Amino acid sequence: MSKPNESFMRSLCMGKIAEDIIFPFPKMKAEEQETLKTVFSSFSSWLKGRDTEFRLWDKKGELPKEFIQEMKDFGLFSFIIPEEHGGLGLSATAYSRILQELSRYDSSMAITAGAHSSIGMKGLLLFGTVEQKEKYLPKLSSGEMIACFCLTEPSAGSDAAGIKSKAVKEGDAWVLNGEKIWITNGGLADFFTVFARTDTPEGQITAFIVTRDMAGVSTGPHEDKMGLRASSTVTVSFENVRIPAENVLGEVGKGFKIAMKILNSGRSGLGGGCIGGMKKAIALSTQQAKSRSQFGKTISEFGLIKQKLGHMVVDCYATEAVVSIVAGLVDQGSEDYAVEAAISKVFATECLWRTLDEALQIAGGGGYMTELPYERMVRDSRINRIYEGTNDILRLFIALTAMHDVGAQLKELAATVGSVFQEPIKGFGIFSDYAKKQMSLTTGIGKATFTKAHPSLKKETAVFEECAKGLAVFADRLLRKHGKKIVELQFPTRRLADAMIDLFALACVISRVTSAIDEKGLEKTVKEREILHVFSGQVGRRVRSNFGKIDDNDDQEIISLANHALELEGFAWDNL
Template sequence: MKGAKLLTCANRCIAGKTPQLPLPVHSRWLATEARQAPAEKRGAARQSASFTLNLFRGHLETAQVFPYPEPLADDQRQMLQELVPPVEKFFQEVNDPSKNDSNSKIEDNTVAGLWDLGAFGLQVPAEHGGLGLSNTQYARLVEVVGAHDLGVGITLGAHQSIGFKGILLFGNPEQKAKYLPRVTGGEYAAFCLTEPSSGSDAGSIKSRAVLSPDGKHFILNGSKIWISNGGIAEIMTVFAQTPIEKDGKTVDKVTAFIVERSFGGVSSGPPENKMGIKCSNTTEVYYEDVKIPIENVLGGVGNGFKVAMNILNNGRFGMAAALAGTQRSALRQAAEHAATRVQFGKKLAEFGTIQEKLARMAMLQYTTESLAYMVSGNMDTGATDYHLEAAISKVFASDSAWTAVDEAIQILGGMGFMKATGLERVLRDLRIFRIFEGTNDILRLFVALTGIQFAGSHLQELQRAFKNPTAHLGLIFSEAGRRAAGAVGLARGPDLAPHVAPELRPLAAELGRCVLEHGRTVEAALVRHGRGIVDEQFILNRLASSAIDAYTAAAVMSRASRAARLHLPSAPHELKLAEAWAEEAVTRMPASLAATRDSRSLRQFARLAELGGAVAAAGGQPTPNPLNL
C-alpha cells in the first residue's frame, strides 16, 4: 500500500504533465552550442559526469569537482618550473604594455622574443614544432601573460586558442603535418566566424563557398568583421555556408575551411580603433573568389558549427586563467597601496571599507583561479562533458576581473585614474572579455537552457516509464521515494562531508540542499512553461545565476580542502576564502531560485519587460527632463 501511494504521488507530479523537451533557444548560435553534448540514447535519459548538468536534475555529481584535479605528472611540473621564470622575466623586462597600447602595436622586439620563446605554439605537439603543453600547463603560462599585458594575450590567444585550434582538434594527419609547423614557425593564424549580420547568431552568416565545376576547389566569397589577427594572419580557420544534399533537397550548412592568404582573393581592412587591447590587430577580412583546395575542408563538409563550437568550448578556460593573473596583479597593486597610504592618521588597510574591498577582490581572484585549473585539470584527465563549466569559468572570470580592477582603481583613488599606474589600460582591455567568444549574456542562457535540456531528458524517461510501469519499477519507485521525501521535508542533500575539510562541512551540507532545490525549481519551470521556457529569459538568467553560484562554491571548497589535506602553508587563508565565497553563494542561490516563481518577482519581470520595450520604441528615455525644457 505504501508503495502504491508513493507511485501515485510521483504519477501526479510527472505523468502527463511534463512537457516535451524544449528547444535550446531561438538563437541558432545557442541552439548549436547546446547540441554539442553527446546524443541521448533513444528511450533513456542522458547520463553525464558534469557537475552543472546534474545540478539541473537536482543531483550533486562530484566526479569532476572532488577531489580537486591533480593532472600534472612530475615531468610536466618540472617543465613548468623551467618555463615560468623566463616568461615572467620576459614580460617584466622586455615587453612594454604602455608602449604597445599607445602605439596600437606590439613592439617588434617583443614579437620576436615571443616567437623565440615558443609562445605561439604552446600546445602544438613537439613533433610539429611546438612545446606540447597540456591544458593545465597552458593555463599557467597564460596566467603569467594575463598578469602583464592582455593585448599581447589576445594576440597569442587568437592565434592558438582559436586560430589554429581547429587543426589540432579536427585536422587530419596531412593537415596537421602541413600547417602546425608553419603556425609555430612564424606564420600567424586567425579564427574567422563573425560577420556584420551575425554576432551571437552565427547561423546567419552569409559567406558562401561553392564547389568548383571540376570538384577540386571550393570558391569562397564573403567577409568577416572584428577578426583578431585579421590583418596579419596567413592561415585562417574560416566558416562559410556550403550547399549540401539532405533528404533529396539542397540545403545550406556551415563548413569550416583552412584558408591561406596566399591562395589569392584574401584582403584585410585597416586596423580597428578600439577601446582596449589596442596592440592586438583587429580588422575586417574579405574573400573574393578564393580557391580553397577540397583537402582544406576541416572536420567534414557541413560540420562547421560542430568545429566552431568545439573550438570555443575548448579554449574558454584559457580566459579564466589569463584573468586570474590580471586580478592577482591588480590585487597586489591595491594591497601595496593600502598597506602604505596614510589618511586620517591610519593606513588605508586599517579601514573596514578597504578591508572589505581587498577581501572581495581576493575572493574573486581565488574563485576565478580555482575554476580555471579545475576545468583545465578535468580536460587533462579525460573529461568530455565540461562545456558548461568552461562557459561558467569565462563568464565568472570576465565579470570578476572587471570588478576587481575597478575596485583596485578605487583603492588607489586619483592615482589609480592616472595612466602611470597602468590600471586604466587594464580596465579598458578587460571590457572586451565580457563580449567576445560568446557574450556573457548568451553564455548564461546557454548554461540554463542546456541544463534544462538535460533535466528534460530525465523527465521524458519517467514519462515513458509510466507507460510501461511493470518494466520500470526500479526507476519509478526510486523517483517516487525521492519525491515523497521532498514533499514531507525529509529529503537531504548529498553527503559532501567526506570530500571537504571539517571547517567547510556546514556549508557543503547547505550546498547539497541548494542543489536539491535547484532541481525542483527547474522541474517546476518546465511544467509551468513547457516549450515556452526558451523565451523566459528573466527566469533563465536566475537559473544560470544559481548554477554559477553552485559550481563556484563547490570549486573553492574543493581547492581549499586540497590545501588543508596537503597541509599547505596557505591552507588557513584558503579555507577562509572558500568559507567567505561559499557562504555568500549558498545564500544567493535560494533567492535566485525563488525569483523564478514568486509573484512579486514575476510582476517585476513583467514591469521590466514593459519598460525595456518602451525605451526601445522611444529610442531612449521617453520622459522629459523635470523642467520640461
Template sequence: MKGGKLLINANRCVSGKLLPLYSVRGAASKAQARPAARESGSFTLNLFRGRFETAQVFPYPDPLSADQRQTLQELVPPVEKFFQEVNDPAKNDADAQIEENTLAGLWELGAFGLQVPGELGGLGLNNTQYARLVEVVGAHDLGVGITLGAHQSIGFKGILLFGTPEQKQQYLSRVTAGEYAAFCLTEPSSGSDAGSIKTRAVLAPDGEHFILNGSKIWISNGGIAEIMTVFAQTPIEKDGKTVDKVTAFIVERSFGGVSSGPPENKMGIKCSNTAEVYFEDVKVPKRCVLGGLGNGFKVAMNILNNGRFGMGAALAGTQRAALAKAAEHAATRTQFGKRLIEFGTIQEKLARMAMLQYVTESLAYMVSGNMDSGAQDYHLEAAISKVFASDSAWTVVDEAIQVMGGMGYMKATGLERVLRDLRIFRIFEGTNDILRLFVALTGIQFAGSHLQELQRAFKNPTAHLGLIFSEAGRRASAAVGLARGPDLAPHVAPDLRPHADELAKLVAEYGRVVEGVLVAHGRGVVDRQFQLNRLASAAIDAYTTAVVLSRASRAARSSLPAAAHEARLASAWAEEALARAPGLLAAARAPKDLKHYDLLARIGSDVAADGGQASVNPLNI
C-alpha cells in the same frame, strides 16, 4: 531569439535544433522511439536534475606528472622575466601595435605554439600547463594575450582538434614558425547568431576546389594572419534535398582573393590586430575542409568550448596583479593618521577582490584539470569560468583603482589601460548574456530529457521498474525532505563541511525549481529569459562554491602554507553565494517576480520604441 535560434546564439555554434523539453501537456507520438537520456559527470548538468555529482569537482584536480611539473617550473621564470624586462605594455598600447622585438622574443620563447606537439615545432603542453603560462601573460599585458590567444586558442585550435594527419603536418609546423593564425566566424550581420552567416563556399566545376566569397568582421589577427579557420555556408544534400549547412575551412592568404581592412580603432587591447577580412572568389582545395563537410557548427563549438578556460586563467593573472597594486597602496598609504588597511572599508574591498580572484583562478584550473583528465562534459563549466572571470576582473580592477584613488586613475599606474582592455572580455567568444542563457537552457534540456524518460517509463512500468524506483523514489524522497546527497565528508575539510551540507541542500532545491519551471512553461521556457538568467546565476553560485570548497580542502590536506587563508576565502565565498542562490531560485519561479519581469519588459520596450528615456525632463523644457 526564438526556439532553436537561441542555442545558436548561446554558443555561436550549436545546432539550431532545440532538444525536446519535458511538458505536462503530453509526450510526442514518437516518444517510445527516443533514445534513453544520457548520463554525465558534469556537476552543472546534474545540478539541473537536483543531483550532486562529485566526479568532476572532488578532489581538486592535480593532472601534472612529475615531468610536466618540471617542464612548467622551467618555463614560468623566463616568461615572467620576459614580460617584466622586454615587453612594454604602455608602449604597445600607445603605439596600437606590439613592438617587433617583443613579437620576435615571443616566437623565440615558443609562446605561439604552446600546445602544438613537439615534433611539429611546439612545446606540447597540456591544458593545465597552458593555463599557468597564460596566467602570466594576463598579469602583464592583455593586448599581447589576445594576439597569442587568437592565434592558438581559437586560430589554429580547430586543426589541433579536428585536423587530419596531413593537415596537422602541413599547418601546425607553420603556425609555430612565424605564420599567424586567425578564427573567422563573426560577420557584419552575424554576431551571436552564428547561424545567420552569409559567407558561402560552393564546389567548383572541377570538383577539386570550393569557391569562397564573403567577409568577416572584428577578426583578431585578421590583418596579419596567413592561415585562417573560416566558416561558410555550403550546399549539402540531405534526404534528397539541397540545404545549407556551415562548413569549416582552412584558408591561406596565399590562395589569392583574401584581403583585409585597416586595423580597427578600439577602446582597449589596442596593440592586438583586429580587422575585417574579405574573401573574393577564393579557391580553397577540398583537402582544406576541416572536420567534414557540413560540420562547421560542431567544429566551432568545440574550438570555443575548448579554449574558454584560458580566458579564466589569463584574467586570474590580471586580478592577481591588480590586487597586488591595491594591497601595496593600502599597506603604505596613510590618511587621518592611519594606514588605509586599518579602515574597515578598505579591508572589505581587498577581501572581496581576493575572493573573486581566488574563485576565478580555482575555476580555471578546475576546468583545465578536468580536460586533462579526460572529461568530456565540461562545456557548461568552461562557459561559467569565462562569465565569472570577465565579470570579476572588471570588478577587481575597478576596485583597485578605487582603493588607489587619484593615483589609480593616472596612466602611470597602468590600471586605466587594464580596465579598457578588460571590457571586451564580457563580449567576445560568446557574450556573457548569451552564455548565461546557454548554461540555463543546456542544463534544462538535460534535466528535461531525464524527466521525459521517466514519463515514458510509466507508460510501460513492468519493463522499467528499475528506472521508476530509482528516479521516482529519489524524487519522492526529495519532495518530503528525506533525500540524502553524497557523503562529502571524505572530500571536504572539517571546517568547511557545514558549507558543503548547505550546498547539497541547494542542489536538491535547484532540481525541484527546474522541474517546476518546466512544468509551468514546457517548450516555452526558451522565451523566459528573466527566469533563465536567474537559474544561470544560481548555477554559477552553486558551481563556484563547490570548486572553492574543493580547492581549499586540497590545501588543507596538503598542509599548504596558505591553507588557513584559502579556508577563509572559501568560507567567505560559500557564505555569500549560498545565501544569494535561494533568492535567485525563488525569483525564477515566484508569481510576484514574474509580474515584475513583465513590468521590466514593458519598460524596456517603451525605451526602445521611444529611442531612449520615454519620460521628459522634470522641468518639461
C-alpha cells in the same frame, strides 16, 4: 563511480552530485611545473621592466614588428603544439597558467599569443588530418604562421549559425566568398580557420583552413579599440578564394559543431588570463593601500578598503579553482564539459571585471590617469564579457542545457505516469528513476551528499547540498510552470544560470580547499577555509534569492519599463 563523460552540472540539475568529476582537485604534473619554471624565468628576464613600452604600444595601437619577432623567438606560439611538431605540448592546465603569467605583463601580448593557440589553430589540433597537421603545425609553432579564428560577420555575431560567407564546390576545390569582422590576429595571420555556409546534405556550415597566399584573401586596416589596443583586430575578406578540398577541416557540414568545440576547449586559456589580471590587481592594490595615507592613516587601515581587498582575494581564489577544474576536465579527455566551460568563462570574466573596478577605486583619482596601469587594465578586460560568446548568450546556453535534460526526464515521467493509469500495478513497477529522485528531493530522503569533501568543511558543504537540492527542484518547477515557453522567458532562465554558476564555483572551491587540507593539514589552511566560509555564505544568499524569485519577482514591471523606453527611444521624465 561517475562516468568520465558525465557533466557535473548537468547531473546536479537532476539531483545528483557526481563528485568523482571534481575530486580530487587537479594538479599540474611535476615535469610540467619544471618546464613552466624555466619558461617563466625566461619571460621575466625578457619582459620585466618593459611597462613603458607596453603603455606606448597601447597608445599607438600596435605591437611593433620587432616585438612580434621576439614573441616568436620566445616560443609564444608553440605552447600547445605537440612536441613532435616542434611545440611545447603543454596540457590545458599548464597552458592556462602560462596565459596567467603573460597577462600579468600585458594583455595585448597575451591575447595575441592566446588567440593563436586557444582558437586560431585549435581546430587543426582537434580536427586536422595527419597531413594537415604535418603541413602546418611546425610553422604555427615557430610563429612563421600566426593563426586566427574567423567566425563573426557583420550580420552574424551571437547568432553565429546565421553566417552568410559561402563556399561552393567547383571540381576539386571550394570557392569561398564573404567577409569576417573583428578578427583577432587577422592583420598578422597567415593561417585562417574560416567558417562558411556550404549548404550540403551533411550540414549547412563547414570549417576550412585558408592561408594568406591563396588569391583573393585580404585584410582591412587595424581597428581602433577601447582596450587590447595593441593587439591586431581587422576585417578579413575572401573574394573567390579557391580552397583545395584537402583544406576542409573536420567533416563537411559539421562546421558549427567544430566552432563550438574550439571555443569550449579554449576557455581555460581565457580564464588563465583573467586570473593573471586579478593577481596583478591584488598586488597593485595592496601596495597602493599601504603607501597612500589620508586622515592621518594609510588607507589600508580603513574597513571599506579591507572589504574590497578581501573580496578580491575570494574572487581570485574561486576563479582559479573553477578554471583549474575545467582545464583538468579538458586534460582528462572529458567529452561533456561544455556547460562547465561556459560557466568558467562567465565567472572568471565577471570576477576579473569586479576586481579591476575595485582596484581602480582603491587607487582613487590616480586610478583614472593613464600614467598608472589601472585604467588600461579596466579597458583591456571589458571585451572578455563580450567575445567568445557574450556572457548573456552563455547564460542562456548554461540554463537551457540543464532544462533540456530535465525536460527529457519529464517526458519520460509523463509517459510512465500514463502507463500507471493504464496498468496501475505494472506501471508502478517501472516508475522511472527521475520520479524516484523527485520524491527524494522533495521529501529530503536520500538527499544527494558530498562525501569527498573534508569533514571539517561540513558547514560549507551543507550550504552546497541544500542549494543543490533546491536547484533540481527549481529547474523542474520552472519547466512545469512554463513548459516550452521557458525558451523565451529569459528572466527565470538567467536566474537558473546564475544559480548554476554559483554552485559550480562553490563545488570547485570545496574541492580545492579539501585538497589543500589533505596536503597541508588544518592549521596551514586557515586562510583557505576562511575563503570557503565567505564564498559559501555569498553563494547561499545569492542562490536562495534566485530561487525565491520564481513566484515573487518584478519581471513584468521591468519588461513594461523596457518596452516604454523602447517605444520612446529614451527616458520619459525631466525636471525642467
